[in-house]
Amino acid sequence: MSQPALDAIRKRITELDSQLLSLLAERRKLTNEVAETKIANHIPVRDVKREEQLLVRLIKEGQEAGLDPHYVTQIFHVVIEDSVLNQQALLAARANPGSSLPLNRVAFLGDKGSYSYLATQKYFSRRPGELLEMGCQSFAEIIQKVEHAEADYAVLPIENTTSGSINEVYDQLQHTELSIIGELTHPIRHCLLVATNTSVDKIKTLYAHPQVFTQCSHFLAELGNVEVKTIDSTSSAMLTVSELQRDDVAAIGSEAGGSLYGLSTIKSNLANQKENHSRFIVVARNPVNVPLQVPAKTTLVMSTVQKPGSLVEALLVLRENGINMTKLESRPITGNPWEEMFYIDVEGNVQDGPVQTALASLKNITRYIKVLGCYPSEEISPTKVAAAKAITG
Incomplete structure (x- = not known):
């Protein structure tokens, strides 16, 4: 041609x-x-x-x-x-009404190119108003930014399909008055990122966030004699490699994030699980009202009385009201040895009858219970059709 x-x-x-x-x-x-x-x-x-x-x-x-x-x-x-x-x-x-802002100030972990940065971009792309990104170096700093009205929202990773729950975030939620107002699930595609024209066998030092190393442990085991250096965020890891400009150092991060720092990918799909996703929550100072037409989730935290079967009794309340629990996480209560706080995600709206009934019952049988947020569910399950039906029409 x-x-x-x-x-x-x-x-x-x-x-x-x-x-x-x-x-x-x-x-x-x-x-x-x-x-x-x-x-x-x-x-x-x-x-x-x-x-x-x-x-x-x-x-x-x-x-x-x-x-x-x-x-x-x-x-x-x-x-x-x-x-x-x-x-x-x-x-x-x-x-x-009145919740839409001309400027959305959003705090997140790391800087441009971090997974939290990419999740922030994704979530607020559907919201009106300009986006002002506020990179932070710790989860505590992120929470403080919103609590002190320096930011309007915070985006926090809460769990990952490979490495599990991010306990530090749950611990922060235990001590804040902020409300969860949204969620999103973002694909995590780890790549080996370098600043020079090099190869995997030349890498001697690897930079990444501790969660990333956990999610890529099988790949690290295959690398052999490589020094692993933990760093506070994925973006910091990429910035470090970009500044060093050496052929024996690399970072683990996303290809899109790496491109912002002039890094190239020499190996992809590093996670232990190929379907690797992180769930993020969005928090703000005030709760939101979720219309009943919209699928909703409610997150609550509770501590049960110290007697055998108390947690089971609480969970039976959810079953009796036809409420599906999607997450149960326990964390120690600071200052109270051997006592735990339970974080629960359920499908349902606090304005709906079954959830209201369940919450009223739980208040009677728990020592402490608090709704951390009711928010639209953004886990959109794909529409399914049977193969035979699709062929025959």
Whole structure:
């Protein structure tokens, strides 16, 4: 194929890409209009049956056009998720008049390029107002920024699919009056990042946050004689390697973060689990009102009376009210040896009857209980269709 012919094809591809973007923008605008109708008529955000019908039709039309069903499914999972999250954000904004700020000051761990930075960018991309990023060096500093009104929000990692719960964050939540107002799950793709044209066998020193080393322990074992240096954030690790400009040092972080520091990737997928995700929470000084049309989570903290079976008794309250518990974490109570505080995430809204009934019952059988926040759930489960149904339509 001649160069002019290739250029003509590429020009046409570029034109089609621009058309796709315009159509996606128009589709998003229409789904926001749908959200207005749902607000007026108190209709739930998600209509799983309609989503399934839509996906079946699109897969069938895609097959007729020569497109692979898996390809079509992947594309529209992203489109549907975007639609749901945007509608949820719109409903939440309407339920909290006056909460939208012209400038969102957000505190997070590390600096530009850290995973908390990327999560912050992702979460606030759906919120109105400009974003002012405030990198911090510790979880305590992050909390203090919001408590002292130096920041409006904080984004905190709470758990990871590989390394588990981040206990220091739970301990901070035990002593703050801030409320959880949101959550998001962000994929964590660890890469080996270097500042020079080097190779893995030349690396003698490796910089990363302690959580990162835990998540990549299998890779570290394979490296052998390499000095591991822990550092306060992923962004600090990348900055250090960028400043050193040596072929025997590397950092572990994201490819997107590394590019901000002029680093290149020489090895990817370093985590022990290939499906490696971190869950982040967003906290603020005041709680939010979550519309009943929006799937919600509630996080509470409690301590039970010191008698056998007290925790089981508390958990039975949730079952009796049909409430699904998604997380149970215990942490020691500072100053009270052998006593624990329990953090619980449940699916449900504090404005809903079953959750209200459960909370009232728990108050009667626990020594201490407090709702840390009720917030929109942003864990959007993909729309599922049976393979046979998709083929037959």
